[in-house]
Amino acid sequence: MATATKVILVTGASSGFGRLTARTLARHGHVVIAGMRATRDRNAGAVRELEELAAAESLSLSAVDLDVQSPSSADAAIAEIAARHDRLDVVVHNAGHMVLGPTEAFTPEQLAAVYDVNVLGTQRVNRAALPILRRQGSGLLVWVGSSSTRGGHPPFLAPYFAAKAAMDALAESYAAELIRFGIGTTIVVPGAFTSGTNHFAHAGRPDDEATAAAYDTHYGEIRASIDQRLADLVPPDADVQSVADEIARVVGLPDDRRPFRTHVDPSRDGSEVVSVVADRIRVEFYRRLGIEELLPSHAAL
Numbered sequence: 001m002a003t004a005t006k007v008i009l010v011t012g013a014s015s016g017f018g019r020l021t022a023r024t025l026a027r028h029g030h031v032v033i034a035g036m037r038a039t040r041d042r043n044a045g046a047v048r049e050l051e052e053l054a055a056a057e058s059l060s061l062s063a064v065d066l067d068v069q070s071p072s073s074a075d076a077a078i079a080e081i082a083a084r085h086d087r088l089d090v091v092v093h094n095a096g097h098m099v100l101g102p103t104e105a106f107t108p109e110q111l112a113a114v115y116d117v118n119v120l121g122t123q124r125v126n127r128a129a130l131p132i133l134r135r136q137g138s139g140l141l142v143w144v145g146s147s148s149t150r151g152g153h154p155p156f157l158a159p160y161f162a163a164k165a166a167m168d169a170l171a172e173s174y175a176a177e178l179i180r181f182g183i184g185t186t187i188v189v190p191g192a193f194t195s196g197t198n199h200f201a202h203a204g205r206p207d208d209e210a211t212a213a214a215y216d217t218h219y220g221e222i223r224a225s226i227d228q229r230l231a232d233l234v235p236p237d238a239d240v241q242s243v244a245d246e247i248a249r250v251v252g253l254p255d256d257r258r259p260f261r262t263h264v265d266p267s268r269d270g271s272e273v274v275s276v277v278a279d280r281i282r283v284e285f286y287r288r289l290g291i292e293e294l295l296p297s298h299a300a301l
């Protein structure tokens with residue numbers, strides 16, 4: 001990516017990390033498109049707020065309607081960005097949704113829905129956006145992962161954690177398959193941020209309430225307090241802005257200096273150690289396969 005100013009799509013930018021990331025990247029001088037679903041109704045206020053900020057601070061920051069669960073929405077959003085800006089340099093896969101409850105009490109359809117947002121959503125956006133990035137011969141995918149995929153995972157969040165693990169695996173393989181097109185990959189790995197985003201507040205619950213209630217006799221207190229127990233690990237100075245700042249830092253680095261994976265985890269759940277080991281194993285395995293050229297440069301690892 002030669003230009004310092006990049007055209008960047010952030011998915012799920014109506015709240016939380018996505019909202020802050022869109023603003024932060026725009027304040028760094030980038031052309032930012034904040035993907036949001038329901039821009040005409042539920043998120044109309046978020047769009048207005050963003051437009052007011054853009055006007056007040058003279059930022060290149062605008063919204064596009066993007067529901068990552070709809071292929072036609074993903075296609076239309078990317079087509080609109082291409083029409084408006086004639087290129088796309090960075091996609092920040094941020095949209096996501098969490099659920100809380102005993103695993104057994106979620107219907108298979110609920111698991112599929114969680115997978116749909118967190119995993120298939122990235123695939124829909126990639127299939128719409130990557131042809132542009134491949135044509136350009138440059139670009140960057142930033143995946144907002146989760147430290148849960150590296151070990152920091154308590155019970156009663158399984159459908160979400162399973163989906164984030166799937167997303168992470170997808171991101172790793174994509175990285176190797178895109179590097180020859182000049183497209184880089186960074187997985188930004190937040191630990192738990194129990195306040196400052198809607199992640200916990202909007203968490204879904206199991207549809208099968210009877211089965212969920214059956215867990216109360218053995219797990220009632222733990223189940224009810226799991227989010228509080230996570231919150232208790234988060235230091236008071238944890239700031240959700242740190243995730244947005246890290247994404248902006250990564251985007252601003254030269255292509256050959258970007259980390260493949262970077263953790264932002266105020267609770268220090270230990271997942272970073274697992275990442276170092278797992279990424280070393282991957283490097284060694286790629287070497288044994290004779291495909292180490294598909295890895296990011298050594299400096300970046």
Ligand SMILES: NC(=O)c1ccc[n+]([C@@H]2O[C@H](COP(=O)([O-])OP(=O)(O)OC[C@H]3O[C@@H](n4cnc5c(N)ncnc54)[C@H](OP(=O)(O)O)[C@@H]3O)[C@@H](O)[C@H]2O)c1
Nearest residue numbers: 012014015016017067068094095096190192193197198199
């Ligand atoms: N907070 C944490 O502890 C934490 C830790 C690790 C990773 N993460 C990840 O960080 C990302 C952002 O989460 P957050 O903490 O900032 O929570 P958040 O405030 O709930 O943000 C989630 C965003 O995703 C959007 N979204 C959900 N479904 C969508 C869809 N179908 N199409 C488009 N957008 C959709 C939401 O939009 P609506 O407003 O329309 O619902 C919202 O803007 C997620 O991928 C999450 O897995 C969070």
